[in-house]
Amino acid sequence: METLFQNGSKFNLILGSDILSPYFYLILIASIYLSFRLGFPQIRFLFLALKILTGNMDFKGSKGQLVHSQAFFAGIGSSLLLGSVIGTALAIAYGGIGVLFWIWVMSLFVMPIRFVSSTLAVKFRNQLPSGRYLSGPMYFIEKALRAKWLAVAFSLASLVTVLLFGGIFPFVGLTYITKEGLNLSGLSGPISISVILLFIVIGGVRRVGRAASILAPIGIILFIFGYVSLFSGGMISFFGFLSDVTKEAFSIKALQGGGAFGILRALSASLSTFFLSTETAVGKSSGIAGVVRTDYAAKQGLVSMLASFFEGFVMATLVGFVLYSYGAVNLETILAFPNRILEQKESLPAILFFVSFLCFGILSLAGWFYSGEQNAFYVFGEKFANFFRMLFIGSTLGFAYLYTKYGIDVLSIVMHWGYIAAVITSIPLLVSLMLLGKSANFELKKYLSESGARYEIFKDIYLLFLTLLPKNLISKLFGYFSMFQMPRFMMIPILKAFAKAYKINLSEAELEIKEYASLNQFFTRALRAEARIIDSAANAVVSPTDSKITSFGNINQSTIIQAKGIDYSVKELLGSEKYYPYFTNGKYITFYLSPQDYHRIHSPFAGQILGYYYEPGKLFPVNDLAVLNIRGLFPKNERLITFLQTEYGKIAVIKVGASNVGKIRVTYDNKIVTNNWIRFAKEHHYKDVSIMIDKGSELGRFEMGSTVILVFENDTIDLTNIALGDKIQYGTTVGNFRSKTTKLPVKA
Numbered sequence: 001m002e003t004l005f006q007n008g009s010k011f012n013l014i015l016g017s018d019i020l021s022p023y024f025y026l027i028l029i030a031s032i033y034l035s036f037r038l039g040f041p042q043i044r045f046l047f048l049a050l051k052i053l054t055g056n057m058d059f060k061g062s063k064g065q066l067v068h069s070q071a072f073f074a075g076i077g078s079s080l081l082l083g084s085v086i087g088t089a090l091a092i093a094y095g096g097i098g099v100l101f102w103i104w105v106m107s108l109f110v111m112p113i114r115f116v117s118s119t120l121a122v123k124f125r126n127q128l129p130s131g132r133y134l135s136g137p138m139y140f141i142e143k144a145l146r147a148k149w150l151a152v153a154f155s156l157a158s159l160v161t162v163l164l165f166g167g168i169f170p171f172v173g174l175t176y177i178t179k180e181g182l183n184l185s186g187l188s189g190p191i192s193i194s195v196i197l198l199f200i201v202i203g204g205v206r207r208v209g210r211a212a213s214i215l216a217p218i219g220i221i222l223f224i225f226g227y228v229s230l231f232s233g234g235m236i237s238f239f240g241f242l243s244d245v246t247k248e249a250f251s252i253k254a255l256q257g258g259g260a261f262g263i264l265r266a267l268s269a270s271l272s273t274f275f276l277s278t279e280t281a282v283g284k285s286s287g288i289a290g291v292v293r294t295d296y297a298a299k300q301g302l303v304s305m306l307a308s309f310f311e312g313f314v315m316a317t318l319v320g321f322v323l324y325s326y327g328a329v330n331l332e333t334i335l336a337f338p339n340r341i342l343e344q345k346e347s348l349p350a351i352l353f354f355v356s357f358l359c360f361g362i363l364s365l366a367g368w369f370y371s372g373e374q375n376a377f378y379v380f381g382e383k384f385a386n387f388f389r390m391l392f393i394g395s396t397l398g399f400a401y402l403y404t405k406y407g408i409d410v411l412s413i414v415m416h417w418g419y420i421a422a423v424i425t426s427i428p429l430l431v432s433l434m435l436l437g438k439s440a441n442f443e444l445k446k447y448l449s450e451s452g453a454r455y456e457i458f459k460d461i462y463l464l465f466l467t468l469l470p471k472n473l474i475s476k477l478f479g480y481f482s483m484f485q486m487p488r489f490m491m492i493p494i495l496k497a498f499a500k501a502y503k504i505n506l507s508e509a510e511l512e513i514k515e516y517a518s519l520n521q522f523f524t525r526a527l528r529a530e531a532r533i534i535d536s537a538a539n540a541v542v543s544p545t546d547s548k549i550t551s552f553g554n555i556n557q558s559t560i561i562q563a564k565g566i567d568y569s570v571k572e573l574l575g576s577e578k579y580y581p582y583f584t585n586g587k588y589i590t591f592y593l594s595p596q597d598y599h600r601i602h603s604p605f606a607g608q609i610l611g612y613y614y615e616p617g618k619l620f621p622v623n624d625l626a627v628l629n630i631r632g633l634f635p636k637n638e639r640l641i642t643f644l645q646t647e648y649g650k651i652a653v654i655k656v657g658a659s660n661v662g663k664i665r666v667t668y669d670n671k672i673v674t675n676n677w678i679r680f681a682k683e684h685h686y687k688d689v690s691i692m693i694d695k696g697s698e699l700g701r702f703e704m705g706s707t708v709i710l711v712f713e714n715d716t717i718d719l720t721n722i723a724l725g726d727k728i729q730y731g732t733t734v735g736n737f738r739s740k741t742t743k744l745p746v747k748a
Helices: 010-014 017-037 046-054 068-075 077-095 099-123 137-145 148-181 188-202 204-234 238-249 259-277 284-289 297-325 331-336 338-342 348-380 382-406 408-435 437-450 453-468 471-483 488-501 519-523 570-574
Strands: 540-542 547-556 559-563 566-569 587-593 600-602 607-615 639-646 649-656 664-666 682-685 691-693 698-702 706-712 717-719 733-737
Touching: 017 099, 017 259, 017 408, 017 437, 046 068, 046 297, 068 204, 068 284, 068 297, 068 348, 077 099, 077 259, 077 297, 077 331, 077 348, 099 137, 099 238, 099 259, 099 284, 099 297, 099 408, 099 437, 137 148, 137 348, 137 408, 148 188, 148 338, 148 348, 148 382, 148 408, 188 204, 188 348, 188 382, 204 297, 204 348, 238 297, 259 408, 284 297, 284 348, 297 437, 331 338, 338 348, 348 382, 382 408, 408 437, 488 519, 547 706, 559 570, 566 570, 570 639, 570 649, 570 706, 587 717, 587 733, 639 664, 639 698, 649 698
Parallel strands: none
Antiparallel strands: 540 733, 547 559, 547 587, 559 566, 587 706, 600 698, 607 639, 607 682, 607 691, 639 649, 649 706, 664 698, 717 733
16 A cells, blocks of 8 residues: 655655645644634634624624625635545545544634634725725735735745645646536636636626625535435444544554654644645635725634634535545545546536535635735736736636646646645744734724624523523423412512512502512512503503513514514414414514513403413523524414404404413413423314403413513504603503404304
8 A cells, every 4th residue: 555655655746744844833833822822712702703704793884895704705715615625635645534633623723823814914904095905914914013025025925826726726626627527628617617717806806705605605505415415325323433533533553654753744744734725824815804894803803713613623524524434544545536426427416516616616716816916916016916817817727728638647736836835825924923913812802892792792602501491491490489488587588689679669569568478479469459540542552561662563464573683473473373364464562571560461452352372382581682682582482372352353462481480370261371391282262151351451460571462453553652662551552443343242
């Protein structure tokens, strides 16, 4: 078997381990230093970075040309797929399958390198009078380090890297795919790629960003489909694979060369190959990150950090899993593995698999093209930038022609010199990043302190905590606790402390505080007879609770819009197949009851109770933080819906359970019990009895805080005298019915 360290080895000729060791040691030192210098942002802010990437924290008023996701995919178009596949395969060929474990470890430490690089690119970017942004490592090297000579040297080296490593090498690789995988003869494949590339880059960085937002999702979907279709049949157990990777990672036999120096040599060559292939610390992605639309440089830094996460933890794992499952774990088997796919190249999954590589390959070329333009402009000005554009297209097409004529040896030569250029380019950049770690840390602290990001972090942790907690069990236990009757000398101080903490108005309560035997009795207390006035106007609809109005308005078809981006279905909320169609295009009001509020629920209008629907569900809290961030929270939570027929139309009174709501009880049917150990959805109609209720009469009660939603039939009511955030007492008018439509009682 040919090993990687034999003289004349194909692999040694392609890369040469001597060029990889300096890169490995430098990136290792930089990774560890920046991780500790910045306080491990890759762990503390991983979820925040994902949230920024999704666009949830994007603001259109910010300065820049691309949104975060566009810059992310344009910047890592090649590394996410092409680089990860090639890098993982070559790394395993160097060090065996156990090297995958060290890729995971190293990827975690490498993430701050991308954070610092992108943060500084945004902070030190230039904007021309035309509105165009100039960015990249050369600008922060010049401005922050005051080393113009080093910035120029970096740009010159970067131009060579762009042409060889970012242009010719991936272009020849795509030519291989079009020729061998898609059966395109001659230069038809390369010319087609060039035309598409020119169309993208001529439109400037904005078109590159738009192309990224289209090609990246398509490429990901096609890759996943092709991956599953082509390989799933031959996969071993995934957990068995993880176990083998971990065992091999600590096996000296898995690392070729022998002895401590041999182990270190194999690890340095393996890991360097992977991280060079994924373009870590080469400077391309930071140049594109510098034009992102943001008011805080650290925002894009956090997003860019995710590239190493996806490359190392997701893509490397997927590639390693396939290779190991099919026995491709050494030089010969890995070099032969593409033939397995080419044997199926006529199949649809294989074609889609190849097209996914083309999508990311074109995206990669566009990103490198833009990076080269930036470097050419920095060193020589606009005229040379135009020359560089022609040089980029001409050289890529020229080497594609040489590949079609002379074969795979051309790819090997380009790969060899491309990796050498990438190593040379990375050295001044890594040194600069370590020197400027303090500046990036300042930008991170500025973002966290000024933007409300700390609140976002707290919110995400809170929501994750809510999701994992056994909410129903906790609520049931709290319900038992609230009903527990303690001796007076213990209960009275507890009730007084509760009342003081929530600023409860004790003067309105029906009884003195010392007369309540449990927390539940106090919480569900009645009011004095004169404490509330019910609006007696014939068509006035009144608030059913003491509460805060958190949302109201029109129902759009069958959808309730709770807030911007937060909506839910009336059908899901009401459950009842019989009654929900009446409320299409109706109106609604949402009332939130805090622990401070009086917790009995009253009828908003006089009418006949037609029936109810009970839906067992979760018991998420219903505060603003949860409602606005857990999509469709109200339909997820436990609900008891009372359907009320008035002379003016139907009303659905929806009582939503929440955390620590022990029970929801109603006055009209003592058989209804919520939050039991065994619960089933139930719909009931009162056919043989007419249950009438007056306006303002008690309808039910919460045994802890929650939400009531009133839903009105279409074209029956005008909402009046209410505003978001209003604190309102039960009996206060919230709307007026228009005209009578029926007489009571009616048949259910």
